[in-house]
Amino acid sequence: MSQADRLLRACRREAVDVTPIWLMRQAGRYMSEYRALRERYPILELIKTPDLATEVTLQPIKAFDLDAAIIFADILPVLEGMGLKLEFVKGEGPVITPPLRTASDIEALATPPAEETLGFTLQAIKQVKAELDGKVPLIGFSGAPFTLASYAIEGESSRNFTLAKSLMYKEPKAWHSLMEKLATVVGNYLRAQAIAGADVLQLFDSWVGALSPTDYQEFVLPHSQRAIEIAKDKLDVPLIHFGTGTAGILSLMKQAGGDVIGIDWRIDLAEASQQLGLDVAIQGNLDPVVLFAPVDEIKRQTAQILASVKDRPGHIFNLGHGILQHTPVEHVAALVDFVHEYSG
């Protein structure tokens, strides 16, 4: 089996030679190659310049024996395309101005096709595909409607999501209208990435763990489902549906769709596998902070995860969330090699 097939086979729950591994935010600040580029370019310039996005995407592929590349991009430029302003403020992260607060703010949002507003990422996908030359598959991605809606309403990272949830409860019509627009834009963007060459898609609903199961079901599920339907319609592309803090809503996330459900470390992987059933693949779930541990501890926890689902078809190894900034690079290399070695 070639490394080109491993991830795709796991997505389809077919037998694999060794467990495939890729890492969320595998191109990032923990790599000196990345930091060198970031000293010269602001993050949005890296994302919006296809040559640079291509270079960054390939950095971890050259450094580690990873089973997939993921296009270097960000979830928030989607909101720029809809008419909001996005800035990365030093020390504070992304800021959206002006944040959405009213039904008329939402009515004013555009839903342009990705080709018009996110062409830089589609172009980068084409270039990365050419460079990879079939060695490993390429993952395209988008933020999910809820996570994007929360950013757009809160205007920045949030602790309690008071504004987003308040809009949901107080103006359910405006909320659903916003989520419908986002589902359309997100679905089309994912689809366009697959058409541009992405072999696998991931829908990041990173913040969905802030919701109760009933709120997820009523205010979010139909829209994630719609985005996934649009993305996959008549295309043979597997989709990974990822969230954090989702131990209480796994079956609902499965209902919303996805060939693979991505989970974080806050639930035992075997327990999650049992809740989800065998008709969907799973991705996860090492705590990213474990990569700060001594290599022996990394191996111990990784072996435990792999052993817990060893007889289950369709497991993709990943962290439970993105690699953290000061993660030792040599620990990342040790993890990737150990996953292949232990599962082989």
Add this chain to the structure above:
Amino acid sequence: MSQADRLLRACRREAVDVTPIWLMRQAGRYMSEYRALRERYPILELIKTPDLATEVTLQPIKAFDLDAAIIFADILPVLEGMGLKLEFVKGEGPVITPPLRTASDIEALATPPAEETLGFTLQAIKQVKAELDGKVPLIGFSGAPFTLASYAIEGESSRNFTLAKSLMYKEPKAWHSLMEKLATVVGNYLRAQAIAGADVLQLFDSWVGALSPTDYQEFVLPHSQRAIEIAKDKLDVPLIHFGTGTAGILSLMKQAGGDVIGIDWRIDLAEASQQLGLDVAIQGNLDPVVLFAPVDEIKRQTAQILASVKDRPGHIFNLGHGILQHTPVEHVAALVDFVHEYSG
């Protein structure tokens, strides 16, 4: 049945006339009476002056038909007693200086009895009990070893707990030594509160949801268990064991102990009840942000929660975490009354 018995009976899973309700952080900034006092006194002065702590504790009891008072205190003065410095920095919240970083920092920590270092809270408990005169029970509380250890190591609120978990992985002996000290201090503090007159105790492990089940089991469970054993030893006082983000570790929290397991809104209450079994009571689980919704929506979600466990003995209604600062006071009143009305 008098209101004096309702909460205690629910803790013991005995029949009640209506579901008891109290609210985490029920004395707080959402109340104008509280804000008026906070304009005159810094928070640590309110906590450390028994007359003031008594006044604040009673504010929500006078304003709402709550089934319990909870002593006005904070989880962090425990760390002061152990030799660390605690400050509340405006706009940033609590800061611990210097934070714990090494085995010798941990070795230097004292484990004084609560009577020596937290006498102000024990005295406030006595005064509140006298004022309540048996009308409703009084809850005493402490932070749990993990949440306190994380504060002491990180020095402040944390997103990823990288420093705390790194110490856990890199220096497990030092970690366990810290947790043993905390279990002793926390257990004795809870016990002293019960002896001073607290009718019920709550162990707040607010941050425990950051951990994987295996890390919880190895690095935290034995110490929470020890704290609970010390607290309850030869005393007939029910204990509520609370955490947020715990959908993946409920059975482990039950194993650690507690007559009641407190959960947040990220898991369906009936599902949590099933996972926990009927030999323990449960507390929860409305999302605090729902209190920003129109009253009809508050009632709808509250009715759903109450209905989902209506045949289960031992349910205490609460939010899934503390009341948020700008919560409308009249919504709190509506919630308290509706819980009694709907469950009666």
